[in-house]
Amino acid sequence: MPGAYTGDEAAAYAAKQCRVDVVAAYPITPQTIIVERFSDYVADGEVDTKYLYAESEHSAMSACVGASLAGARVFTATASQGLALMHEVLYLASGLRCPIVMAVVNRALSAPINIHGDHSDMMGSRDCGWIQLYAENAQETYDLIVQAFKIAEEETVQLPVTVNLDGFTVSHATESMKVLSDEDVDKFLPPRKPIFKVDPETPITVGAMALPEYYYEVKRQQEEAIQKSKGVVKMVGDEYGKFTGRRYGFMETFGLEDADAAIMCLGSTCGTVRSVAKDLRAKGKKVGLIKLWTYRPFPTEEFLSTIKDLKALAVMDRAISFGAPYGALCSDVSSALQNTGMDIKVMNMIYGLGGRDTPPSTVREVFDEALRTAKTGRVKERIRFLDVRE
Amino acid sequence: MMVALKDLPKEEPYAPGHRLCAGCGPSISVRMALKASRGPTVVVNATGCVEVSTTIYPYTAWRIPWVHTLFENIGAVAGGLEYAYEALERRGQLKGKVDIIALGGDGGTFDIGIQALSGMLERGHDVVYICYDNEAYMNTGIQRSGATPRGAATTTSPAGKVIPGKRGKKKDLAGICAAHGISYVATASIGFFGDYIDKVRRAIEVDGPAVVHVLAPCPLGWRSNPSDTIKLAKMAVQTGLFPIYEIIDGKYKLSLKPGRLIPLEEYLKLQGRFSHLLKPEFKDELEAIKREVEDEYKRILSLAGEHVT
Numbered sequence: 001m002p003g004a005y006t007g008d009e010a011a012a013y014a015a016k017q018c019r020v021d022v023v024a025a026y027p028i029t030p031q032t033i034i035v036e037r038f039s040d041y042v043a044d045g046e047v048d049t050k051y052l053y054a055e056s057e058h059s060a061m062s063a064c065v066g067a068s069l070a071g072a073r074v075f076t077a078t079a080s081q082g083l084a085l086m087h088e089v090l091y092l093a094s095g096l097r098c099p100i101v102m103a104v105v106n107r108a109l110s111a112p113i114n115i116h117g118d119h120s121d122m123m124g125s126r127d128c129g130w131i132q133l134y135a136e137n138a139q140e141t142y143d144l145i146v147q148a149f150k151i152a153e154e155e156t157v158q159l160p161v162t163v164n165l166d167g168f169t170v171s172h173a174t175e176s177m178k179v180l181s182d183e184d185v186d187k188f189l190p191p192r193k194p195i196f197k198v199d200p201e202t203p204i205t206v207g208a209m210a211l212p213e214y215y216y217e218v219k220r221q222q223e224e225a226i227q228k229s230k231g232v233v234k235m236v237g238d239e240y241g242k243f244t245g246r247r248y249g250f251m252e253t254f255g256l257e258d259a260d261a262a263i264m265c266l267g268s269t270c271g272t273v274r275s276v277a278k279d280l281r282a283k284g285k286k287v288g289l290i291k292l293w294t295y296r297p298f299p300t301e302e303f304l305s306t307i308k309d310l311k312a313l314a315v316m317d318r319a320i321s322f323g324a325p326y327g328a329l330c331s332d333v334s335s336a337l338q339n340t341g342m343d344i345k346v347m348n349m350i351y352g353l354g355g356r357d358t359p360p361s362t363v364r365e366v367f368d369e370a371l372r373t374a375k376t377g378r379v380k381e382r383i384r385f386l387d388v389r390e
Numbered sequence: 391m392m393v394a395l396k397d398l399p400k401e402e403p404y405a406p407g408h409r410l411c412a413g414c415g416p417s418i419s420v421r422m423a424l425k426a427s428r429g430p431t432v433v434v435n436a437t438g439c440v441e442v443s444t445t446i447y448p449y450t451a452w453r454i455p456w457v458h459t460l461f462e463n464i465g466a467v468a469g470g471l472e473y474a475y476e477a478l479e480r481r482g483q484l485k486g487k488v489d490i491i492a493l494g495g496d497g498g499t500f501d502i503g504i505q506a507l508s509g510m511l512e513r514g515h516d517v518v519y520i521c522y523d524n525e526a527y528m529n530t531g532i533q534r535s536g537a538t539p540r541g542a543a544t545t546t547s548p549a550g551k552v553i554p555g556k557r558g559k560k561k562d563l564a565g566i567c568a569a570h571g572i573s574y575v576a577t578a579s580i581g582f583f584g585d586y587i588d589k590v591r592r593a594i595e596v597d598g599p600a601v602v603h604v605l606a607p608c609p610l611g612w613r614s615n616p617s618d619t620i621k622l623a624k625m626a627v628q629t630g631l632f633p634i635y636e637i638i639d640g641k642y643k644l645s646l647k648p649g650r651l652i653p654l655e656e657y658l659k660l661q662g663r664f665s666h667l668l669k670p671e672f673k674d675e676l677e678a679i680k681r682e683v684e685d686e687y688k689r690i691l692s693l694a695g696e697h698v699t
Binding site: 021024049050052053054055056058059060063064066067068069070072088092096198199200202203204205208209211214 | 452462470509
């Protein structure tokens with residue numbers, strides 16, 4: 001069924017169709033429309049979801065953990081400071097293996113205060129043990145949320161998932177998109193079957209204290225689970241593709257077959273990059289795009305086989321990792337390349353902080369620089385800040 | 391009608407074999423509270439003495455479902471559980487009502503968890519919140535909390551040469567909770583076990599949120615004799631320092647009728663945390679504390695419509 005939705009509306013609609021039992025959230029720009037739309041569904045009796053209007057994001061995520069432990073299907077949404085306030089609880093959700101799904105509408109962090117899009121929020125919680133998916137537009141937001149529940153609740157996974165969408169660029173822009181019928185979503189996503197739950201009939205102790213004798217083993221198991229979830233991400237992406245014609249997985253590439261230089265990034269900017277790459281290829285330039293849908297678990301092997309014939313790769317990070325050699329995404333790329341013997345020149349571009357526009361002309365500059373590097377084999381600048389006043 | 395010892399259930403949902411100290415008041419408070427449980431019960435426990443000492447993996451002292459997540463969020467976790475049970479019941483995946491008890495110490499309640507508690511009360515979750523109050527952060531080494539009484543020496547409110555222990559009053563937790571307009575709030579003491587168990591049961595039977603604030607002495611933190619725990623819990627009430635009462639739909643009702651109060655010094659001298667107050671140089675401080683206790687006691691008496699002399 002086609003329709004016009006903003007990214008936020010698409011997220012709310014997907015959660016509704018996934019028949020979530022409990023939503024617990026606190027509003028924050030630019031996520032607000034998600035909780036507003038969901039509140040409408042509740043107020044109009046269109047869903048039988050229990051909506052917990054929390055007094056903070058910390059409590060919202062805490063309530064999600066409680067509800068998920070009880071066996072419910074749980075959804076929430078946040079952004080920026082809200083995600084930062086949840087930070088402590090994010091680790092509980094993954095450590096206690098709660099398959100919560102959360103839409104994160106990516107937004108800059110204070111200070112200075114700014115409500116616009118960048119990836120500082122999620123990169124700040126990069127290592128919280130959640131599976132992290134990134135959507136390019138409203139369609140992908142919808143598609144990824146439906147898949148996220150299936151991935152999260154899979155017996156071997158039992159981990160929480162974030163679906164990231166760029167603040168305003170995706171969250172507030174209305175797009176024409178396709179949604180499934182309620183029946184089709186029901187077919188794709190059966191009700192949750194919890195592996196363990198806090199249920200009076202089978203008393204269990206959840207969240208026990210693990211001293212040095214056991215803590216390490218629990219954490220190791222958690223890492224194994226998220227690494228192994230790769231198979232499920234792929235399987236669900238394929239299945240969704242068969243179901244809808246829109247196949248997902250770890251990444252989408254454009255023009256990589258014969259490209260000398262490529263740009264890698266997350267989220268809405270991929271649309272601009274693809275469009276510029278198309279123009280350049282029409283002019284005979286061998287350029288391509290790597291768009292990651294799945295940032296955690298990082299699809300290391302698949303990524304390496306994708307880039308093996310590239311000469312230069314420009315990694316665009318929409319967040320600063322203060323004091324680090326590179327932005328977070330570029331650090332991941334660099335460490336994936338470690339010891340592989342591949343001679344691919346990697347350059348890092350920081351861009352779009354606090355909603356700074358990244359027009360096609362900027363992307364063209366990045367491609368030009370990447371092509372130059374592919375030719376010369378020399379990286380002029382290890383890290384470059386695009387479109388910033390010096 | 392106070393419950394009689396012989397009528398208490400034999401079941402022990404809170405099993406022996408935990409690692410709490412000899413004479414631990416909070417541990418006694420948990421065992422007693424669960425004697426008041428009526429059916430399927432789930433406990434959500436904040437970080438604190440009880441949590442860290444009852445569930446050291448792979449052991450557990452809990453024979454009923456038990457959840458710990460963090461220090462400050464049991465109000466929210468309990469709310470999430472309640473909503474989930476409601477949703478699952480509607481889907482036919484759960485039969486019958488589950489009673490949820492949120493259990494936090496004074497740090498997790500008076501200080502870091504008060505926001506989550508307030509949210510839980512405002513939203514009206516059907517949860518019984520029990521705060522076991524030993525008047526400091528005991529499992530981290532006796533640091534002051536918002537429940538620490540004026541003048542008590544802790545490791546972060548030491549009795550020094552110029553400052554005689556903790557500054558500032560203890561928060562009025564019961565008053566703060568009642569101000570949310572909930573229908574049941576009570577203060578209790580493990581020294582009056584029948585009264586305390588009754589109150590927990592009444593709290594469970596209330597539809598909607600209920601709070602029981604129970605005084606539970608800590609021999610290590612109070613620097614008292616482990617065999618004096620119950621005696622001290624009684625004396626705190628009998629000196630007027632910790633009046634026990636209920637606030638039912640906003641109306642105060644005293645649980646122990648006022649008689650002649652035991653002098654405060656009798657209570658203080660059994661505890662190392664107050665020993666400095668009995669020295670001549672802090673005589674004025676002791677007098678100020680006595681006045682404050684008296685004023686507060688009279689305030690509660692008057693709220694309960696009792697005669698104030």
